[in-house]
Every structure is written in C-alpha cells, then in structure tokens.
Amino acid sequence: MFVTTADAVLEPPIITVNTVLSLLAVDYPTHKLACYVSDDGCSPLTYYSLVEASKFAKLWVPFCKKYNIHVRAPFRYFSNNPLTFGGSSMEFQQEWNRMKDEYELLRRKIEDAVQNSLPCDLTGDFAEFLNAERKNHPTIIKVIWENKAGLPDGFPHLVYISREKQPKHPHHYKAGAMNVLYMVHGIAGIQGPFYGGTGCFHRRKVIYSLSPDNVDSVNEKFAEDILSKFGSSKELMKSAAHALKGKIDPPANLWNSIQAAYQVAGSAYEYGTSWGTKVSSQ
Incomplete structure (x- = not known):
C-alpha cells in the first residue's frame, strides 16, 4: 500500500495520517x-x-x-454520531468515546508540531533531518512499525521513505517517487496483489514490464531478460524474480532489507536501467 506526499504545508500531515490509518485498518490479513x-x-x-x-x-x-468499522479514517469517522457507524451497546459507546479522546490527543500533538514548524530537536531518531533540504538530501528510510510476529490480525508494516535528491539529478516528481516505492517495497518481498490508481489497475508483474499476454507463464530465460534491466541491486532482482514467478518470499526481518533499500532509493540508481522508461512509472 503506497501513500505519497510532497509538501507538509500544502498536504497537512493530519491528512496523510488519516490516509495511513485507514489503510492500516483495512480488512485483510495484515501479515x-x-x-x-x-x-x-x-x-x-x-x-x-x-x-x-x-x-x-x-x-x-x-x-x-x-x-x-467501514469508515476507517478517524477524522471522517468521528465527525458522525457513534450510532451511525457502530452500535448502541454500552461497551461500544465507552470504547467509541475512548477512541475519540485518543484521536483528539493525536490531532492536537500534530497540530502543535505544525505550529512550531519542528516537532522536536533534530536529534536521536530525527538526526537525519538536521541538514536535509527539500531538494538536496540523502535517502532516509525508517521502519516505523514492523509486524515481527507476522500476525494476521495485527497491523501491517509501516515504512517511511524519503528518496535521495541532488540538484544535479532530475527527480521526475511523483513518477520518480513511485519508482522508488516500487523498488523498495519489492526488496521487502511483500509484493501485494496489484497496483491501483485513478481509473487504473495493474498486476504486479505488469509493473515489472511483463506483457499482459505473458503474466501467467514466465520461463527462466524470459525472467532473466527482464531482470537485466533492473540495475545492480541483487536484492531487488531476487525479489522481482520471485514476483515474476508468482512467489512471495518476505524477509524474516524487515530491517535486514534496509541497506539494499538505501541503494535503490539513491538519486542515480535508475541511470543505465529501464526504470521509468520500460519498467514502473513513466
């Protein structure tokens, strides 16, 4: 599941947060x-x-x-009477009120941080943001939450990605950001069912440049020809190969994939590859 944002002023963090929370609560096995x-x-x-x-x-x-609950974005859910989207039992009413109070606390924390321009001193977990400029900074990848136990009823991995940007390298706006998301999530090994956008749905294999006519039959040589266009990341090629063959092989520990993810999120990784031309977003 991909969420993109590019400006914390034009796209307030509370909106991004509500989008993410609605996705984390989706009715699907979270592992x-x-x-x-x-x-x-x-x-x-x-x-x-x-x-x-x-x-x-x-x-x-x-x-x-x-x-x-079907309306899973909290700001939308709590804008209505609890009877509209829930039940009338005393237990539900109590939990509804508790959830609303907790959400209000979250909202105030975020709004206070926005008012102060910075959420805290840029130390510790925030140190990587200290000298970062919007259009000139190294890759930052943070695993905010990892479903280590692989529980189907927990909530999914949550990963923050800010790809590397350098003034001398074109970044191709949202298309470039989506390319990095495709590569980083591929390394994590959780390929997902498909990509859906405004009026479009693509099977994962098609994103990896496979023709719709060939999605159900991929031989070894055909897969190798496609993978030769993916760049130098061995982890990315391994994960993509599994996806092309219909296999799912997520790593036992998401943190183990971080180093490879940093490589593919670099501003120069796409050079000499087919990313952005024949593979992924164009």
Missing part, C-alpha cells in the same frame, strides 16, 4: 500487507506525525476490526 509512505518533501513533521499515528494505530486497528 500480507505493508504500508509505504513516500515523503518527497523530506519533512520531519511528516515523519513525526507518522510515528505518533503508529501509536494510535495500536488502539484504532483493533477497534475497527472488533466492530467491523
């Missing part, structure tokens, strides 16, 4: 999902908001699943 947030603005505010949202998600996701 088969991961949520990747691309922040092309390299904003510590966005990262801070996601960290705080992950804490709220530990309460919100079980609540949604327990009561079969």
